[in-house]
Amino acid sequence: MKVRGTAVACDESGSDGEQLVPATHPVFALGSVILTHGQADRIMAEARERTGSQAQELKAKSVVRNDKVVRWLMGSESPLLGNACTYLVEKDYFICAKIIDLLVEEVFYGKGIDIVQGGEVRRMAQTLYHRGPEVLGQTWQELLAAFNSLHRRRVRSGEKVNVEQFFHLVGRLPAHTGEERLDEVLTVLKASRKYAEDFQDLLDEPTVSALDPIVPALERTVSRWASLREQPLRVYCDKYSHLERPEAVGVLYRYWRNVQQIRVQQVKLVDSKKDSRVQVADLVAGISREYVQRVLGGDVGALDAVPALRSFIHPDSLWSDSGVWQTLQPTPVIAGPTRSQAMR
Known part of the structure; x- marks a missing residue:
C-alpha cells in the first residue's frame, strides 16, 4: 500500500550531540528537502558530474570546496529554491x-x-x-x-x-x-x-536530551513545512543516536500533535547511502553551515558569492539578534514556496 503525504528528508551538519562548549563547530545546521526520489537522483548525479566525484555518497565537505557547484546548487537558479530549508543553531x-x-x-x-x-x-x-x-x-x-x-x-x-x-x-x-x-x-x-x-x-529518562540541537531543529523544521503544505508529513532522517530511542521520537510526535496541531505520519531513520533525498539534505546543511560560519568568523562578504543562500535559512533559527543575523536574514522565498515549485 502506497504511503500518502509529503516526504521531508533531513540531515544535519556540525553536530557534536550535547557537547556544545567547547564545540568542534560553532554552528549546527539541519538541512531539509521536499523532493521525489527521481528529483534527488538527478540533482546528485549532476553534482557528481560537476565535481568529478566518483564517491558512492557525495558529501557536503567535497562540494563546498567548489564555488561553481555551490552557486549552481544554492544560487539564484538553484533547482532547490522553494524545496529546501536550513535550520541553524548558534551553539x-x-x-x-x-x-x-x-x-x-x-x-x-x-x-x-x-x-x-x-x-x-x-x-x-x-x-x-x-x-x-x-x-x-x-x-x-x-x-x-x-x-x-x-x-x-x-x-x-x-x-x-x-x-x-x-x-x-x-x-x-x-x-x-x-x-x-x-x-x-x-x-x-x-x-x-x-x-x-x-x-x-x-537525566535517566530516555526522553530527555535538553542540549542536543537536533530536537528544536526537527521540531521547527517539520512545523515549518507543515505550515506550507496541505498534506500530512513523513519525515526521513539520516541515522542519529538520539532519534534511535523510540521514547525520544515520541516526544517529537506529541509536540507536533499537541502544540503545533500538525499531523506527522512517520519519522523514519534511513541509510543515507541508499536515499538520495537525504544526500541532498546533507549538501544543503553542510554548505549552509560552512558559509554561515564564515560570516560568524568575520567574513561579512562570504554570502556575496551565494546571495540566494539566505532564501534557504529558516526564519526561526536559534540565533542571537546580532549583526551576523542581520547579514543572514532570510529572504521571502522559503517563506512561501508554491505547490508548483514543490512538485517540479
Whole structure:
C-alpha cells in the first residue's frame, strides 16, 4: 500500500550531540528537502558530474570546496529554491538560552511569574549572550562549559560536573556588574540550585536530551513545512543516536500533535547511502553551515558569492539578534514556496 503525504528528508551538519562548549563547530545546521526520489537522483548525479566525484555518497565537505557547484546548487537558479530549508543553531547562544530555560525561568515560575509570555525569556538570553563574555571575562567560558557538563546525560571524557561544583562557580560570579539586566540574570541564577538538582533526576529518562540541537531543529523544521503544505508529513532522517530511542521520537510526535496541531505520519531513520533525498539534505546543511560560519568568523562578504543562500535559512533559527543575523536574514522565498515549485 502506497504511503500518502509529503516526504521531508533531513540531515544535519556540525553536530557534536550535547557537547556544545567547547564545540568542534560553532554552528549546527539541519538541512531539509521536499523532493521525489527521481528529483534527488538527478540533482546528485549532476553534482557528481560537476565535481568529478566518483564517491558512492557525495558529501557536503567535497562540494563546498567548489564555488561553481555551490552557486549552481544554492544560487539564484538553484533547482532547490522553494524545496529546501536550513535550520541553524548558534551553539553559544543556544546554551545561553538553555541556562535561562532550565534554571532562571524555573525560579520565576516557582514564584508564579510567567516570563515566557511577552518574550522576557528571549531578552534574558540575549543579555547573557551579548554581555556575559565582556563582563565576566574568562569565567564566562567556564560557566558555559560547566552548565553544559552538568546538564548532559553523560560526558565523553573526564568527569561530569556535579551540582556542587557548578554552584561553587556560580557563587563566584559578581553580585554587581554595573549592568542592571545582567545583574538580574546572575542573581536569579544563583537562586536556581533546586531546579538544577531536580533536572539531574530526569537525566535517566530516555526522553530527555535538553542540549542536543537536533530536537528544536526537527521540531521547527517539520512545523515549518507543515505550515506550507496541505498534506500530512513523513519525515526521513539520516541515522542519529538520539532519534534511535523510540521514547525520544515520541516526544517529537506529541509536540507536533499537541502544540503545533500538525499531523506527522512517520519519522523514519534511513541509510543515507541508499536515499538520495537525504544526500541532498546533507549538501544543503553542510554548505549552509560552512558559509554561515564564515560570516560568524568575520567574513561579512562570504554570502556575496551565494546571495540566494539566505532564501534557504529558516526564519526561526536559534540565533542571537546580532549583526551576523542581520547579514543572514532570510529572504521571502522559503517563506512561501508554491505547490508548483514543490512538485517540479
